Amino acid sequence: MRRYQLLMQNFNYDKLKKYAGEKLIDHLIEWLPNNTSIYQKSILISIIEKINLNDLLSKKEFMKDILSASSVSDICNLCLENGVAIDKQRPELMINKLVNNPWKRSKINESIVNYLEIPFDPFALSEVYSIKPLEYIENSERFYELFDYQFFIKQRALNILNSANYLERLLIHMPTGTGKTKTASHIICNYIVNSMHKKGLVIWIAHSQELLNQAIDTFSKTWKHLGNGELSIFRLWNNHVLPSDFKDGIVFCGVQKLISIKNNDPQAFAQLHDLARLIIFDEAHRALASETMDVVEKLMIKMPHDEDRSLIGLTATPGRDSDIDSEENRRLAAMFGSNLLNIDIDLVEGLNKSNLEVLNSATEKNIIRYLQNRKILSKLIVEKVEYQKDFTSKQINALKKYIKANKNIDYSPKQLQILAENKARNKTIINTIKKYADMGCPIIVFAISVEHAKILSAMLTLDSYNNSLVVGESSCNREEAIRKFKDPDDDTNIIINYGVLTTGFDSTNIKCVFITRPTKSIVLYSQMVGRGLRGPLMGGNEECYLVDIKENIEGFNNEEIFDYFANYWK
Template sequence: MQKKYLGSVSNNSQKIKINDLLNHIPQGRKLTYLGKDFIEGISKYHEIFSTDDIDLNEILISEFPNIIYNKKLINDLKLFNKNLIDQITQDVIQIHSEQLSDNKLRDCLIDYYDLKLPETPTIEYKLQLNSECDTTLHDYQERIRRKVINLIYRNKKKFLIHMPTGAGKTRTAAEIIIDFIRLHSSFTLLNEKLKILWVAQSEELCIQAYETLKSIYNKKGTNNISFGHFYGHHNINPSILDDSAIIFTSIQKLLINYKTPIWEKIRNDNYLVVVDEAHRSIASQWIKALDYFVQNNAVNLIGLTATPGSGSKDESVKNYGLSKYYDNNKITLMDEYYSTIDKPIDYLVKRKFLAKIERNDIVSQTSISNGISDFQGGRFKFKKSTLKTLTKDPKRNASIINIIKEHVEKNEKILVFTCGLDHNKILKTILKYNDIVSEIIDQGTKNREAIISDFRDGNLNVLLNYGVLTTGFDAPKTNVCIIARPIDSIVMYSQMVGRILRGPYNGKGNSQNTLYTIKDNLNHGDYDDLFNSFNNFWR
C-alpha cells in the first residue's frame, strides 16, 4: 500500500490514547517496527550524550503516523490488544475488527486517532507531450538543412542551395552553419579555432546575414564565438585568429585583400565558405578569391541563390560552369519524401509562405527593338540613348505616376525600379507636383539606411531606386513593385520580383501584392518558370 504523510501526533490526548494502544505489545516486538539501524543509532547517541533511558513508547508515539503502515504493528495490535481494537472499530464504524481487512482497520485507526492528512494545496505537474522550441524552421527549410548536413556527414564538399527569394535562404543557412560547427569536432577534434566565411556581394547583404546568424547563434550556440566584419569601413581584428569565428566579408573587399598575411592565417583554419548570391561566383575575379579558400579538400562550399544561372538560360557555357563549380549538387525545395517540388513558388504561395502576385502590364508606345546594342546568348545590352528615351517619355512616365497615385491613396508601400538616375529625379519631381512624398536610393545615396528604415516603418510610401535594391533589401510589407525599366536578364528580373514575394508566414509579409511591368520589357514569363529556368544545367 502506498504510504501517506499523515498529520503529526501533537496533543497530549492523542499521545495518551496511542500509549494505551501500544502498552500491551511486548517490548521486543516494538523494536521491530522501528528497524535495527534506527534503534542502534538512537541507543549509541544516548550512551554518549544522555543520562536518560530511552523511552521506546515515546519514540513510537512520535513515529506512529509512519509505523501505522507497518504490517507487523497491525497484526500485533489484533493479537495483543484485541479488546481495545474491537472497541475502536465499534465506535468508529460499528463493525467488529475481525470483519475488517488490515487496510480497513488501518483507516479506522487513522480516523480514531485523528491522523488524517492535513489540508494542503495540491500541486499538479502538467506533462508536455510536445516540445515548444523558441526558434524553428519551416518544414521545407528543415528538409534542406537535413539534406545538406547528411551530405556533409557523407563527406560531400560542395552544394548550391536553390530557394526562391523570400523563402528564407539566410535563415536556413544559419541553422546549417550551427550544425556544421557542432559536427566539425567529429572531423578535427583538436582545432578550436574554426573559421567560417560568409561572402556576399554588398554591405547590406553582409549585415543582413550577420543579424540573422547572431540572433540564431545566441539562442542555440554551445560556446561563445567571434563575429568578424570585413566590408564597408570594417576591418578584421587580429585577435580573431585565436578564436572560432564567423567572418562576414564583401567580395569586393576580399578580392583586394585575400592574399594578405592575416587572410592566409584565416585560410589555415577555414573549413566552410558560404557564398550569397552564388550565381555570381563563377565570375573570374570571384573564382580567384573563392578558390584561394576552397581548393583545400577539407573545406566545404555552400552557395545560396534564387537563380542558379549566370543571367540567362541561354548562356550555356557559364551556366554549366556554375553547375560544375558546385559539383552538380543543387538542393532545392523537397516534399516529405525528399522529392523535388516541381512548382515551388506555387507550393509556397498556397501555404502562405510567399505572397500571391497580381501581375499587370503597363502599355508603352515606345519601341526598344532598335535600341539594343548587342544580343549575345539571350542577354540584351541597351544603348544609353534607349534608356534616355524611356526616361523622358511623358506618356510612359504618366502611366507610372498614375499607378503610384492609385496605390498611395490606399496607403500602400510602392517600390519602383527606374531607368536611371535622371529617371529617379524626374519621377520624384512629378510626384511632388501631385503632393506625394518619395525618396531616391542609388549608389550615391548617403542616408540609404535612414530612407529604407522610413519605408519599412510606414513613414514613407514611395521608394524610387536604380541599381541598388535588387538584393539585400528587406521590407516585408511592400505592397507594390513597379519595374519601370527594361531588364536584360532573368536573374535581375526575378530578384526584382522577389522584393514583394515574402508572405504572411515568412517574415510577416502580405498575402497578396501587385507587380507592374512595363510592356516594353522582355517577357521573362511566369515566376515558377523563372525559378526552374536553369534546371537543365544541373542534371
Template sequence: VASFEDVWRSHPAGNQPLLLARFWGGYRQGLDRQELADRLETEAPVLVLVSTPQSFIGESREDWLDPATIVIDEAHRAAAPTYRSIIDRHGEQSAIIGLTATPYRREFDRRNPQAGTEALQALFQRLIVAESLGQEAGERLQRLQEMGVLSVPISRTVPTGITLKVGEPPPEGEIQQQFSFDQELQQQADQTRRRRIVLEELLRILDEEPMARVLYFGPSVLDAELVAFMLRYKGKRAAAVSGTTRTATRRAMIADFKTGRLDVLCNCEVLTTGFDAPTVSHVVMARPTISQVLYEQMVGRGLRGPEFGGTPHCHIVDFEDRYRARRPILGYEQFRHVWIPLEEEPQQDAKSMGLLVQLGSGDVSRYGRNEHQVAACRSRPVVRDLEVPVVVSLEGSERGLLQVTAWDPERRENRHSRRYELNMKQPMLRTRLEVPSGCELLLQATTSDPRGHIEIRRYDPRLGDRP
C-alpha cells in the first residue's frame, strides 16, 4: 500500500486522486464493495485493491468490477495454483504485470527442473528491463547502484573451524536432492559451538559500530531465538521472530527494528521476502544454503539504496565451515560473483577464481586463473619494510598451494620466497608476509579442485583470526 502511494505521488499523473483498498485479514470484514463502487464514480478515477492471493481465492467474480490490470509482487511465484486460479477467474481481459528480482522458478520436479520457468514465460510472455540500465546483468546492477536504488554489498567471510558432516553435494539440476541437502546443512549448522562463534561476531559488530542495524538469519527457529536471548543477556537490544510469532507482536518487533529501538532482528526464514527495512546496515548469514535464489532473497533485505531510504553500503557476513565430504558451492559464492565483480577481471566467472586477497581496509580483490590454472597478483614496490599479519585459508578444495615471493625489480632477483601447503587437515594458517623496502609482493595460488580458491586476509593479532 505504501509503495503504491509513493509511486503514484511521484508520477506526473499523480495529482489525480487514488482510491486504495486493503483486502486481507481483518480488513476484509470492513470492506463495503458498493461503497467502493460509489466512491470510484464520485471521488477517484483509479481504484487499487491490495490483497494476498489467499484472501482473494473463492471470492465471487460477480461482486467485483473487472480489473484493468493485475499486478503480482514476488512474481516468480505466479505460476503456483493459488495465483493461477485468480488469474483464470478475474484476468480474462486484464493486463498481467509481475514484479520480481528473480524471474525464474525452480520447482521440485526431477524430470523437468525448468517447468516452473516455462510456466512463468507462458503467463507473462516477455521480460521487461529498462534499456537505459544496460544489456547485461552486471551493467544493470552497476547502474542501479550508481543511481542509489541499490546499495553496494561489502562481503566478508568468517571461518568457523566447524566441520559439517553432510553427504556429497547433489548434482546440478537435481532439485529435490538440493532441497534435502539444504535441510542437512541447516541441521548440521544448528550447534552450540558454531553459535558461540556467530555470537562473538555479532557482539563485535555491535561494539565497533553502535549505530549498526543487523538482520540475522539463523539455521533454525531455535537458533534465532537463542541468539536473540544471548544478545539480550549481553545487554544488546535484540528480538527474534518466527512463523509462530503472533501477528501483532511481529508487527511491533519489525516496527521497533525499523525505528532503531532494536539493533538486531533474528529469524530463520520468515523475513526472506515481503519484509522491507531499508536502514539495514548488516546482514549476518549464519544459515548455510546452496541456493543462490534463497541467498539473494535473504541478503536482498539489506540492499535498498539511499534513494529508497536505505544505505549506500551494506555489510554482509557469511560463515565458512569445513566439510567432511566434498565441499559444496554455496549460495554466497554465486552471489558474490554477480554482485561484487572485479575491475581487474570483468569477464571472470565463478569457476575461474583462484585467489582472494584483502590486505588493507579496502575492498576484497579476486584474481582468476591463467591457462596453467595458477592465480597470481603483484603489488607495487613498497617504500619501507612491511610485515603484514595474515590468515591464509583454503576454500572449496582438498589441497592448495600458496607461493609468496618478495621480488626486487632493480636487482631483478627474489629477496626471499616461501611456500605454504594447505589441505583438509590444515585448511587455515596464520603467518606474516614480509616485504623488504623497494620490493614487490608476488602471490601465486593453485588448488587441486578448479572450483576452489585460497583466501589471504589481513588480521589484527590482538583479535585472533578475525580479519
C-alpha cells in the first residue's frame, strides 16, 4: 500500500465521501454485490484514486488534510528538504508553507509527490502545452503512398489550387476512417514545394487540441517522405505563442486562439494575414459560427499587394444538422466555393479495371459499402440495448418536453441528466460493457456528461474492470489514459469519455463503439460512430460492434439518426 493510501485511511468517512463526491457515492450505493457496503474506507479510497486523485492533488484543502494525517517528524523532514522553517510545536504552520505554492512542477511540489508515493506524474498534463511552439521537420524517405481514391482527390484539389483563378475555395468530403487528414497533408506538401516554393504560410485551423495534434503528427510523417528539406511547424493554441520573427512554414492553430489574436493582437493577425497562402479548416461544418467565419474571411481578403491565397475545408459530414436544402447548408457550400470534392467510384474503378471488366461487372454505387468491400472501412454489427423503464411521471414529462416543438434542437442538459442518473439504465450499460469486455473487445464508451462518465468508470472499477476515463477537464490525466487504452500490452480495454474523443482520436484497436447518449445531431453521431470505422487496410478491424440504446420513450431516441447511417450496418 502506498503512503497516500495509508494516510487517507486516517480520514473520517465524511471526509472520504466529500473527496469521492457525495453525489457519485449516492449512485453507487446499490451497485456493490453481495450486500457489500460502499462505506468502507478501502472502497471509498479506491473511488477517489480512480476518479478524482489527480485533480485533488492540486487542491490546497486536500493537500493540507493528507499532510495533516502524517507524523510531525515526516513533516519536519519535508520542511528540512525544502528549506522551510521547522516549528514542531505548530505543524499546521509548516504544512501551510509546504502547500502554499502554485501547483506546477517545482522542487517542493515534487518532494511532496514523492513523499506521498503518487504512482503517476501529476504535472504531465499541464506540461503538454509547454512543448516548443516551433520545431523543424526534414524529409527522409521519398515514398509515402496514397490509395487510389485519395490520389484522385489530391489531384483534383491541386488542379483547382493551381488554376489561374484568385482566391480558390473547395471542400473535401471523405467519410470518417478514409484518411482525409493524410490526403490533405499530401496536397499541402505538394503545394508548399511546387506552388509556394516554401514561401509564406499554410494555416491549419481546428477546434480541438486532439485534432491539431493528430494533424501535426500526420503532416510531419508526410513531409518526411515527400517534403523538400527543412520546414517550420508552429503551434498556436492554448498558451502557445508565435515567435516575433515567424515567417514561412505551417501554423496549426486553434479556432479560439485565432479569434483571440484577431481581437487582441492586430499586429500578429496582420502578419498572419500577409503571409497566408493556403488555409485549411478541419471539421469544416463548424466554420459557419459567426466569429469563426469572420476570422476565416478576414484571412481570405486579398489586397492588391498581397499574394494569392486559397481555402480548403475538410469534413466527413458536408452539411450542418438541419435539412439538406437549408439556408445554413447553402451558406456552407458558398463559403467553400461550391467546389465539393468527394470519392468518385466510377473514376477509381476505371483505373483499376479494364474496359471489358467495367462493361461486364456491376460496381457498388454506395460509397460506404464500396469502401467496406475494399476493407478500407469496417462493417458495423449493431446491437440495440433495451432497459426496464422506471422513470417517474414527472421525469417522463421532462423527457418529452419540447421534443415535438423543437424537432431540430438537440436534447437539453436537463433531459440528458435524467437519463444519466437512471439506475436501471446505467446497470444495463455496465452489464453490456462487461459483456463486450469479456469477449476481448476494446471498447470506447460515449457518456452523457462528465458526471455520467465518472459514474460508469466508478461502477466498472468496483466490479474490477480496468478502464480509462477521459473527460474535458484538467482533472484527468488524458494522455496517460489514452496511452493505456492504445497499449496492446496493457489490460485496459475500456475507455470512457465525454466531450473529448469524438474527433482527433484514432485508435485502430477499437472493436466496440458504445453510444450511451441520444442525440439529434447527425454530425455528432457520425463522429462517435466514426471511431470504429477504420477497416483492415487503414490499420483497423474488418468488423466493429456498434451498441446503441433503445430508450422506450416516445420521441426520445436516435432512430432517425440511426437510419441515416443504415448503409454502414452489416
